[in-house]
Amino acid sequence: xxxxxxxxxxxxxxxxxxxxxxxxxxxxxxxxxxxxxxxxxxxxxxxxxxxxxxxxxxxxxxxxxxxxxxxxxxxxxxxxxxxxxxxxxxxxxxxxxxxxxxxxxxxxxxxxxxxxxxxxxxxxxxxxxxxxxxxxxxxxxxxxxxxxxxxxxxxxxxxxxxxxxxxxxxxxxxxxxxxxxxxxxxxxxxxxxxxxxxxxxxxxxxxxxxxxxxxxxxxxxxxxxxxxxxxxxxxxxxxxxxxxxxxxxxxxxxxxxxxxxxxxxxxxxxxxxxxxxxxxxxxxxxxxxxxxxxxxxxxxxxxxxxxxxxxxxxxxxxxxxxxxxxxxxxxxxxxxxxxxxxxxxxxxxxxxxxxxxxxxxxxxxxxxxxxxxxxxxxxxxxxxxxxxxxxxxxxxxxxxxxxxxxxxxxxxxxxxxxxxxxxxxxxxxxxxxxxxxxxxxxxxxxxxxxxxxxxxxxxxxxxxxxxxxxxxxx
Numbered sequence: 001x002x003x004x005x006x007x008x009x010x011x012x013x014x015x016x017x018x019x020x021x022x023x024x025x026x027x028x029x030x031x032x033x034x035x036x037x038x039x040x041x042x043x044x045x046x047x048x049x050x051x052x053x054x055x056x057x058x059x060x061x062x063x064x065x066x067x068x069x070x071x072x073x074x075x076x077x078x079x080x081x082x083x084x085x086x087x088x089x090x091x092x093x094x095x096x097x098x099x100x101x102x103x104x105x106x107x108x109x110x111x112x113x114x115x116x117x118x119x120x121x122x123x124x125x126x127x128x129x130x131x132x133x134x135x136x137x138x139x140x141x142x143x144x145x146x147x148x149x150x151x152x153x154x155x156x157x158x159x160x161x162x163x164x165x166x167x168x169x170x171x172x173x174x175x176x177x178x179x180x181x182x183x184x185x186x187x188x189x190x191x192x193x194x195x196x197x198x199x200x201x202x203x204x205x206x207x208x209x210x211x212x213x214x215x216x217x218x219x220x221x222x223x224x225x226x227x228x229x230x231x232x233x234x235x236x237x238x239x240x241x242x243x244x245x246x247x248x249x250x251x252x253x254x255x256x257x258x259x260x261x262x263x264x265x266x267x268x269x270x271x272x273x274x275x276x277x278x279x280x281x282x283x284x285x286x287x288x289x290x291x292x293x294x295x296x297x298x299x300x301x302x303x304x305x306x307x308x309x310x311x312x313x314x315x316x317x318x319x320x321x322x323x324x325x326x327x328x329x330x331x332x333x334x335x336x337x338x339x340x341x342x343x344x345x346x347x348x349x350x351x352x353x354x355x356x357x358x359x360x361x362x363x364x365x366x367x368x369x370x371x372x373x374x375x376x377x378x379x380x381x382x383x384x385x386x387x388x389x390x391x392x393x394x395x396x397x398x399x400x401x402x403x404x405x406x407x408x409x410x411x412x413x414x415x416x417x418x419x420x421x422x423x424x425x426x427x428x429x430x431x432x433x434x435x436x437x438x439x440x441x442x443x444x445x446x447x448x449x450x451x452x453x454x455x456x457x458x459x460x461x462x463x464x465x466x467x468x469x470x471x472x473x474x
Contacts, residue, residue: 104151109125119151155225187314188312191318205285207282207284209279209313220304221264222272238253239253280301286317289385295317297312298315327384332383338398340352341402349367363379363397364444373401375398382394394449
């Protein structure tokens with residue numbers, strides 16, 4: 001049963017609770033003291049529960065501190081074991097042999113601070129002395145040659161001065177290939193522009209481009225080999241043996257050292273790239289009659305690659321547009337029609353000068369040939385070289401007939417009589433085969449030619465502005 005009391009009643013109860021109970025209490029006093037005792041007991045129990053929570057929190061904190069201390073002790077123990085293992089491994093390795101940086105210098109008879117010129121002079125002198133053809137010792141001559149190979153190379157000489165023969169041996173182990181096929185770099189592609197005259201004559205063309213070359217400071221390795229250390233991941237072998245599927249083991253190049261077996265600081269000259277970019281040039285031979293887009297490969301003129309391998313250079317021929325001609329395979333199509341008179345076009349002999357890539361030539365039609373506007377005419381052997389230069393294509397031209405402004409009555413009657421004699425003469429424009437030899441005073445015959453073969457590519461198609469009026473292009 002719940003009891004509710006006012007402030008005054010509670011104060012009286014508290015004051016009475018603090019005072020010791022009287023010996024003789026009335027029933028009312030006993031009834032009033034009973035709820036107050038319960039309240040006091042509840043407050044004391046709440047205080048005891050709060051103290052228990054504090055005790056549990058302190059216990060958890062103490063447990064965490066104990067676990068942290070245990071982990072610190074474990075880490076210290078592991079670090080001590082690691083340091084002891086390193087010391088034991090270092091003590092078990094045999095001491096390195098002392099370097100002998102004086103041996104090669106003594107072989108050539110020079111000092112350690114000798115210049116490149118002094119080394120060359122000493123090498124020539126020792127070669128004359130120990131050459132087998134001069135009666136010298138072959139073994140001594142080989143030692144002189146080996147000493148010159150090392151001391152004449154700035155990179156090898158620096159390694160030899162720092163670590164002696166042991167350093168040179170390590171360089172040879174690093175630079176030699178390790179069971180892998182040397183992959184040639186991707187070819188470098190450049191564009192070679194050529195005119196139709198260049199295609200007709202062929203010949204050499206100079207190319208200028210930029211390519212990668214090996215760094216002279218690090219020998220293309222991208223690292224300072226004089227400060228190289230064995231790779232810890234592969235133990236200096238450059239190869240990792242990894243299990244694949246089941247019981248198979250596969251040898252893979254070490255990813256930590258890229259298969260070199262050593263770790264070294266990067267070269268300062270090339271920033272670890274192993275190469276630098278410089279201007280290059282070479283000459284290629286353009287074949288006669290080369291097609292647009294033809295590829296010419298020049299071996300070992302491209303970018304430098306892994307292990308010093310050099311890629312190829314691929315030159316793509318781009319034929320520039322010509323002002324006078326348009327190319328169709330080995331045929332040359334003259335863009336501008338040749339002007340002829342109406343008299344020559346109507347059965348006379350057309351004799352005009354036509355330009356070619358080499359020089360101007362005179363072309364002539366057969367007597368009685370009617371030249372029709374809007375048609376093409378071809379002359380054999382005046383085009384581009386074909387079939388490796390043994391044959392030449394055609395020169396295709398068109399004519400622009402100059403019509404008179406007006407005819408007199410007599411001229412009109414004469415023309416009508418001439419055309420009435422043979423009604424098909426004015427429309428006879430069938431193709432005729434060229435004669436065996438051109439007439440006197442002319443370089444070649446022309447005969448009617450049909451551009452009925454569709455071009456193979458859109459680039460070979462004759463533009464509409466170059467087709468005379470009345471001529472449809474297939």
